[in-house]
Amino acid sequence: LSVQDGLATDFRALxxxxxxxxxxxxxxxxxxxxxxxxxIENFDEEQIWQQLExxxxxxxxxxxxxxxxxxxxxxxxxxxxxxxxxxxxETSSDQELEDSIMEAEAEQKNIYTQxxxxxxxxxxxxxxSIMQKYSDEDSDIDFxxxxxxxxxxxxxxxxxxxxxxxxxxxxxxxxxSEMETFLEHAEKENREEEEDINYFEDIISDDEExxxxxxxxxxxxxxxxxxxKDFFDPVDDNDDLVANGVEDDQEEEADSAIEExxxxxxxxxxxMNEMMMENMRSKEASKKVTFSLPDDSETEDVTDVQxxxxxxxxxxxxxxxxxxxxxxxxxxxxxEELLEEKPWQLKGEVTGQKRPENSLLExxxxxxxxxxxxxxxxxxxxxxxxDIIKQRILDEAWDDVVxxxxxxEEAFEYKKRITLDHxxxxxxxxxxxxQEYMKLHQQKTEEEENPEHKEIQEMMDSLFLxxxxxxxxxFTPKPPVPEVKIVSNLPAISMEEVAPVAVSDAALLAxxxxxxxxxxxxxxxxxxxxxxxxxxxxxxxxxxxxxKQREKEKxxxxxxxxxxEQGTKLSKKAAAAKLKRLTKEGKASLLKDEGKDKVLKxxxxxxxxxxxxxxxxxxxxxxxxxxxxxxxxLSVHKLKL
Amino acid sequence: VAKxxxxxxxxxxxxxxxxxxxWMKIFTPxxxxxQLQIRFNLKTRNVEIKTCQExxxxxxxxxxxxxxxxxxxxxxxEDALALIRLDDLFLESFExxxxxxxxxxxxxxxxxxxxGKGGKTKFTIENVTRTRIVLADAKIHILGSFQNIxxxxxxxxxxxxxxxxxxVYGNIRAVASxxxxxx
Numbered sequence: 001l002s003v004q005d006g007l008a009t010d011f012r013a014l015x016x017x018x019x020x021x022x023x024x025x026x027x028x029x030x031x032x033x034x035x036x037x038x039x040i041e042n043f044d045e046e047q048i049w050q051q052l053e054x055x056x057x058x059x060x061x062x063x064x065x066x067x068x069x070x071x072x073x074x075x076x077x078x079x080x081x082x083x084x085x086x087x088x089x090e091t092s093s094d095q096e097l098e099d100s101i102m103e104a105e106a107e108q109k110n111i112y113t114q115x116x117x118x119x120x121x122x123x124x125x126x127x128x129s130i131m132q133k134y135s136d137e138d139s140d141i142d143f144x145x146x147x148x149x150x151x152x153x154x155x156x157x158x159x160x161x162x163x164x165x166x167x168x169x170x171x172x173x174x175x176x177s178e179m180e181t182f183l184e185h186a187e188k189e190n191r192e193e194e195e196d197i198n199y200f201e202d203i204i205s206d207d208e209e210x211x212x213x214x215x216x217x218x219x220x221x222x223x224x225x226x227x228x229k230d231f232f233d234p235v236d237d238n239d240d241l242v243a244n245g246v247e248d249d250q251e252e253e254a255d256s257a258i259e260e261x262x263x264x265x266x267x268x269x270x271x272m273n274e275m276m277m278e279n280m281r282s283k284e285a286s287k288k289v290t291f292s293l294p295d296d297s298e299t300e301d302v303t304d305v306q307x308x309x310x311x312x313x314x315x316x317x318x319x320x321x322x323x324x325x326x327x328x329x330x331x332x333x334x335x336e337e338l339l340e341e342k343p344w345q346l347k348g349e350v351t352g353q354k355r356p357e358n359s360l361l362e363x364x365x366x367x368x369x370x371x372x373x374x375x376x377x378x379x380x381x382x383x384x385x386x387d388i389i390k391q392r393i394l395d396e397a398w399d400d401v402v403x404x405x406x407x408x409e410e411a412f413e414y415k416k417r418i419t420l421d422h423x424x425x426x427x428x429x430x431x432x433x434x435q436e437y438m439k440l441h442q443q444k445t446e447e448e449e450n451p452e453h454k455e456i457q458e459m460m461d462s463l464f465l466x467x468x469x470x471x472x473x474x475f476t477p478k479p480p481v482p483e484v485k486i487v488s489n490l491p492a493i494s495m496e497e498v499a500p501v502a503v504s505d506a507a508l509l510a511x512x513x514x515x516x517x518x519x520x521x522x523x524x525x526x527x528x529x530x531x532x533x534x535x536x537x538x539x540x541x542x543x544x545x546x547x548k549q550r551e552k553e554k555x556x557x558x559x560x561x562x563x564x565e566q567g568t569k570l571s572k573k574a575a576a577a578k579l580k581r582l583t584k585e586g587k588a589s590l591l592k593d594e595g596k597d598k599v600l601k602x603x604x605x606x607x608x609x610x611x612x613x614x615x616x617x618x619x620x621x622x623x624x625x626x627x628x629x630x631x632x633x634l635s636v637h638k639l640k641l
Numbered sequence: 642v643a644k645x646x647x648x649x650x651x652x653x654x655x656x657x658x659x660x661x662x663x664w665m666k667i668f669t670p671x672x673x674x675x676q677l678q679i680r681f682n683l684k685t686r687n688v689e690i691k692t693c694q695e696x697x698x699x700x701x702x703x704x705x706x707x708x709x710x711x712x713x714x715x716x717x718x719e720d721a722l723a724l725i726r727l728d729d730l731f732l733e734s735f736e737x738x739x740x741x742x743x744x745x746x747x748x749x750x751x752x753x754x755x756x757g758k759g760g761k762t763k764f765t766i767e768n769v770t771r772t773r774i775v776l777a778d779a780k781i782h783i784l785g786s787f788q789n790i791x792x793x794x795x796x797x798x799x800x801x802x803x804x805x806x807x808x809v810y811g812n813i814r815a816v817a818s819x820x821x822x823x824x
Contacts (some may be wrong), residue, residue, distance in 0.1 A: 066804075127718065173724070419767065420765050420768070420810055420814065421764065421768040422761040422764055422765050423764055424760065424761075424764045425748075425764065425765075425768050428717060428719030428722070428723070429719070429723040429730075429771070429772070429773050429784065429785070430720065430722045430723035430726050430727075431719070431728055432718055432771055433723055433726070433730075434726075436771075453810045529708060558750040
């Protein structure tokens with residue numbers, strides 16, 4: 001897509017021409033925009049658009065007002081399209097416009113007769129063509145039409161909405177105003193039957209023309225030739241058209257608006273306008289007249305009905321018949337539904353593949369919640385809570401944490417648990433059981449004792465104790481219980497309070513407690529010591545040594561018992577003693593290394609020593625040999641003799 | 642009491658002398674408290690107990706018989722006396738070999754385990770469970786209330802089976818404390 005510059009300039013020029021023409025022909029009635037001509041030289045697209053917008057907005061406002069006014073006016077009646085068309089066939093350009101208008105109209109009518117989508121497509125095509133800026137004149141014109149369409153759509157929306165009078169009884173299927181109008185018409189019918197026939201005849205041609213998509217010149221209709229259809233919509237139509245939407249209305253409105261617009265631009269007689277308006281309005285009004293029955297058929301049915309009506313003008317179907325028709329249709333549709341394939345919602349277990357994408361999002365799915373849902377906090381719940389809180393505060397019923405108490409075991413119980421008497425019990429079995437029995441029964445009596453008596457007893461005891469202390473003749477104080485307190489040798493300051501009154505550097509333990517004091521008192525040097533002191537020291541030393549020796553022996557004995565090898569290995573003395581023993585017995589011989597005492601300084605010394613050693617060895621060996629020889633000779637000698 | 646009922650309790654030879662020594666202590670409560678007639682038949686070597694007209698309670702006869710029987714088994718008189726005074730005391734006997742088939746040294750060791758050094762273990766069990774135990778070679782007699790007999794029996798069985806005494810002490814202590822807590 002690219003801007004075709006040549007075409008664009010042509011297009012702009014044409015737009016300007018059209019605008020100027022419009023302004024030139026502009027009637028006094030329609031109040032347009034302030035600009036008298038469209039300026040395009042050196043102007044951006046946006047700017048040109050805005051100029052057009054100015055004009056169009058003003059025109060739109062005027063139309064809105066006029067339509068609103070005319071809509072309220074009930075005397076107006078609608079003319080057929082043909083009349084207007086006839087009047088339009090004056091100027092050539094108008095004719096072109098007309099043609100396109102016809103096309104547009106036809107498009108609009110098509111919406112009634114055929115699918116809306118098609119027409120919309122065509123409409124959208126038009127718009128697309130505009131966007132692409134074809135230099136086609138038709139498209140040019142269409143462009144304007146489309147723009148006008150869009151503009152007028154909104155206006156007509158509002159007007160149509162104002163048309164319907166709402167009452168309390170109204171709902172989707174029933175409108176009171178429609179009923180009233182229908183009744184009025186019915187009365188009219190009864191009075192003037194002949195005219196009805198005429199009306200119907202005319203309508204046939206109308207319908208036929210509507211069905212065809214070609215743009216034809218329609219026969220002119222005078223006010224006398226107005227038919228039933230001009231006044232009233234067929235019954236089935238009504239709701240559909242009204243309910244389904246503003247779209248239809250829009251298109252219709254647009255359609256009529258286009259007609260109006262064009263007429264004005266052609267500078268036509270006002271009457272035509274009015275007629276058009278009437279026509280338009282009666283059409284709209286006609287919608288309201290018929291009964292709105294439930295389950296209205298679609299537009300196609302509407303056309304069918306129209307056709308049927310067109311074909312059999314003599315038959316006026318009663319409301320019962322109509323209802324019957326509707327019922328049969330309903331039954332038919334239901335039957336079709338049943339025969340058809342069920343929608344996926346009713347098919348039981350449906351996997352993701354079997355249903356359309358994201359279809360579950362549109363469904364409200366019910367499933368069981370395994371977890372309890374969180375409570376919804378509403379105003380009421382908060383009020384309730386607050387009430388509870390207030391009541392609690394008044395009652396002073398707090399939910400305080402109860403401090404856990406460690407169960408303290410009584411010493412008695414503890415003792416009872418622990419002590420196991422390994423001796424023969426001094427009491428016989430009978431006595432034991434007796435005691436138990438007494439205990440059981442005594443407990444009861446103890447409880448009966450008066451607590452006041454107990455108090456008195458205690459007070460008396462304490463008093464007597466104090467009195468005894470004062471007169472200390474026969475007073476024996478209680479033996480002091482040796483209190484065991486673990487004192488660590490920290491400086492006193494650390495054990496006391498954080499902010500002590502008097503700061504003290506002293507440690508908790510006395511110096512004597514740290515190091516034992518000498519019995520004599522001071523520590524003396526050797527020179528100061530008296531002989532008794534010296535002797536004392538010696539005795540102490542000996543004692544200590546003795547104890548040490550004893551300990552050692554004990555350990556050694558134990559070791560020997562347990563691990564005999566290890567015991568002997570460890571002590572050097574024991575090893576020496578053993579060696580001595582062995583050598584004495586003759587089981588081992590000590591090797592003396594006398595020669596190796598000297599330090600060998602020279603190689604000569606070394607070799608001489610070596611020589612000596614060898615010599616010694618030989619000597620010994622010879623000695624042995626000699627000894628053996630000697631023994632041998634003796635024997636031989638003896639034998640000889 | 643229409644007819645005079647009689648019970649006989651045989652006396653083994655080893656219990657003959659103790660019976661003689663404690664005879665006073667035996668027959669006094671039987672005669673005075675239970676209003677029964679008691680005698681020791683020298684020929685049959687039985688202690689015979691008989692009801693008489695003064696007897697008010699028929700169950701007294703069984704009580705007296707049990708009392709004498711307990712003494713004969715080896716219990717002290719004072720301990721056996723509890724049988725008369727309390728209704729719910731029982732006497733249970735079983736053998737070491739019932740628990741586990743032991744022979745020779747093993748059997749002796751088991752008995753030794755039950756007794757402990759100087760009877761220590763036995764006394765401990767007695768004290769904790771409030772029962773009286775008589776250990777006659779391979780036979781064990783327990784005197785006490787039903788629950789206590791059970792406790793003592795469990796302890797003795799554990800000892801026979803081979804548990805060390807310390808462990809048995811722990812167990813019986815725990816059980817006894819729990820039993821005591823309940824009451």
